[in-house]
Amino acid sequence: xxxxxxxxxxxxxxxxxxxxxxxxxxxxxxxxxxxxxxxxxxxxxxxxxxxxxxxxxxxxxxxxxxxxxxxxxxxxxxxxxxxxxxxxxxxxxxxxxxxxxxxxxxxxxxxxxxxxxxxxxxxxxxxxxxxxxxxxxxxxxxxxxxxxxxxxxxxxxxxxxxxxxxxxxxxxxxxxxxxxxxxxxx
Amino acid sequence: xxxxxxxxxxxxxxxxxxxxxxxxxxxxxxxxxxxxxxxxxxxxxxxxxxxxxxxxxxxxxxxxxxxxxxxxxxxxxxxxxxxxxxxxxxxxxxxxxxxxxxxxxxxxxxxxxxxxxxxxxxxxxxxxxxxxxxxxxxxxxxxxxxxxxxxxxxxxxxxxxxxxxxxxxxxxxxxxxxxxxxxxxx
Numbered sequence: 001x002x003x004x005x006x007x008x009x010x011x012x013x014x015x016x017x018x019x020x021x022x023x024x025x026x027x028x029x030x031x032x033x034x035x036x037x038x039x040x041x042x043x044x045x046x047x048x049x050x051x052x053x054x055x056x057x058x059x060x061x062x063x064x065x066x067x068x069x070x071x072x073x074x075x076x077x078x079x080x081x082x083x084x085x086x087x088x089x090x091x092x093x094x095x096x097x098x099x100x101x102x103x104x105x106x107x108x109x110x111x112x113x114x115x116x117x118x119x120x121x122x123x124x125x126x127x128x129x130x131x132x133x134x135x136x137x138x139x140x141x142x143x144x145x146x147x148x149x150x151x152x153x154x155x156x157x158x159x160x161x162x163x164x165x166x167x168x169x170x171x172x173x174x175x176x177x178x179x180x181x182x183x184x185x186x
Numbered sequence: 187x188x189x190x191x192x193x194x195x196x197x198x199x200x201x202x203x204x205x206x207x208x209x210x211x212x213x214x215x216x217x218x219x220x221x222x223x224x225x226x227x228x229x230x231x232x233x234x235x236x237x238x239x240x241x242x243x244x245x246x247x248x249x250x251x252x253x254x255x256x257x258x259x260x261x262x263x264x265x266x267x268x269x270x271x272x273x274x275x276x277x278x279x280x281x282x283x284x285x286x287x288x289x290x291x292x293x294x295x296x297x298x299x300x301x302x303x304x305x306x307x308x309x310x311x312x313x314x315x316x317x318x319x320x321x322x323x324x325x326x327x328x329x330x331x332x333x334x335x336x337x338x339x340x341x342x343x344x345x346x347x348x349x350x351x352x353x354x355x356x357x358x359x360x361x362x363x364x365x366x367x368x369x370x371x372x
Contacts, residue, residue: 017204021322028319051320087351087358092340121356130328131340132351133214134237136207139328142316143340146329154278154317154329165273165318170307172273 001149002106003031004074005141008067009114010038021138022111023048027059029145030153031109034060037067038113056158071108071123079108081124082148084140085116088127095147101126102148109144111137187335188292189217190260191327194253195300196224207324208297209234213245215331216339217295220246223253224299242344257294257309265294267310268334270326271302274313281333287312288334295330297323 005026010019019036023044026034036044045061052059064070071081080101082094094101101107110120121127130140145153166173191212196205205222209230212220222230231247238245250256257267266287268280280287287293296306307313316326331339352359 018207021204021324024319024321025325028317028321029325055319085358087354087360089353089355090340092337118357121358124356127354127356129351129353131214131342132353133210133241133344135210135214136324136328138207138322138324139211139215142322142325142328143332146332151278154276156317158319165315167275167315167318168273168313169275170310170313171304172271172307174273 001104003145004079004108005031005034006067006070006108006110007034007036008110008112008116008120010036010041011114012039012041015113016041016044018138019113020044020047022141023061024051025138025142025145027052027057029142030149030156031145032058032060033062035062035064035070037064037070054162056161058159067110067120068123074108077106079106080104080126081108081110082126082128082144083110083116083120083124084130084137084144085112085121085127086129086132086134088129090132091128091130091144091147094126094128095144097150102150107148109141111141113137187290189331190265190294191217191220192253192256192294192296193220193222194296194298194302194306196222196227197300198225198227201299202227202230204324205299206230206233208327209247210237211324211328211331213238213243215328216335216342217331218244218246219248221248221250221256223250223256240348242347244345253296253306254309260294263292265292266290266312267294267296268312268314268330269296269302269306269310270316270323270330271298271307271313272315272318272320274315276318277314277316277330277333280312280314281330283336288336293334295327297327299323
């Protein structure tokens with residue numbers, strides 16, 4: 001499954017940290033790209049690109065001024081548009097194994113930052129709620145990505161990484177890749 | 187399952203938004219309480235309490251100066267301590283249906299803000315990683331809460347709410363609940 005995340009309404013400075021979390025979650029949990037709509041902030045791109053350079057990809061950060069042409073373009077390419085909103089249908093149902101959405105080859109997940117205009121609800125093929133309670137677009141995105149990939153998004157293989165974590169009961173173990181010396185931390 | 191989230195190392199102003207997300211995710215996805223360690227900020231408490239008053243509970247925000255006595259106290263009360271860190275064992279295994287952790291009655295999930303000291307890794311009964319990649323403590327918490335409750339955290343019933351969302355394919359539908367009922371259950 002090819003997944004693109006579209007971040008709606010990013011505001012410079014104010015949203016730096018939350019948008020960066022959104023981008024890192026997109027990358028870590030199996031998306032190939034995040035398109036951020038709003039006031040361009042190269043520091044978000046730099047932070048995420050640095051992570052991708054060290055921990056692997058592929059993952060891209062792109063920016064756009066307006067969401068509508070992006071969604072139109074993605075629809076033309078065959079992407080199913082999923083808008084994550086607490087008012088939507090429950091993620092459990094919509095992403096259940098065997099559901100139409102779970103069988104999609106290409107999915108674009110839209111997450112809001114500032115209040116999302118009504119046209120987004122209309123443009124989406126699915127409006128999907130994670131818990132139908134107010135919480136966090138970062139959390140909604142994470143649960144959606146985990147579920148839509150039937151849990152496989154958590155064990156994605158990354159390419160071009162120069163390091164990898166070896167899971168530990170206690171402490172930290174990171175091995176170096178490519179480089180001759182393995183870097184071990186405890 | 188009774189779940190408490192412990193937020194490590196909250197910094198005033200800087201962490202306001204991310205800690206608020208952590209608290210709202212805790213509430214929405216089935217935890218009963220968040221204990222925030224660090225510089226006290228009543229505006230976090232107020233934001234979350236306002237959500238709980240409108241959307242239901244029970245959910246509490248508490249503050250503490252030091253995590254160690256809290257963890258000690260929780261352990262004495264029978265809580266299993268889970269530290270969410272990208273260096274830990276994979277969440278898929280640790281929370282799998284039938285696993286020892288999934289059968290626990292009381293779980294405390296620790297999430298970091300600033301860098302977590304080594305003693306936390308030592309104090310935890312489990313160090314658990316969500317995707318073994320750098321991303322977001324909000325996302326890690328969300329996936330952990332979803333998985334440890336075998337998906338049931340997303341459909342928690344809240345008491346004392348004055349409103350509830352009716353999931354929609356498009357648009358928003360929120361119904362008001364009787365205030366008398368809300369007060370009674372508060």
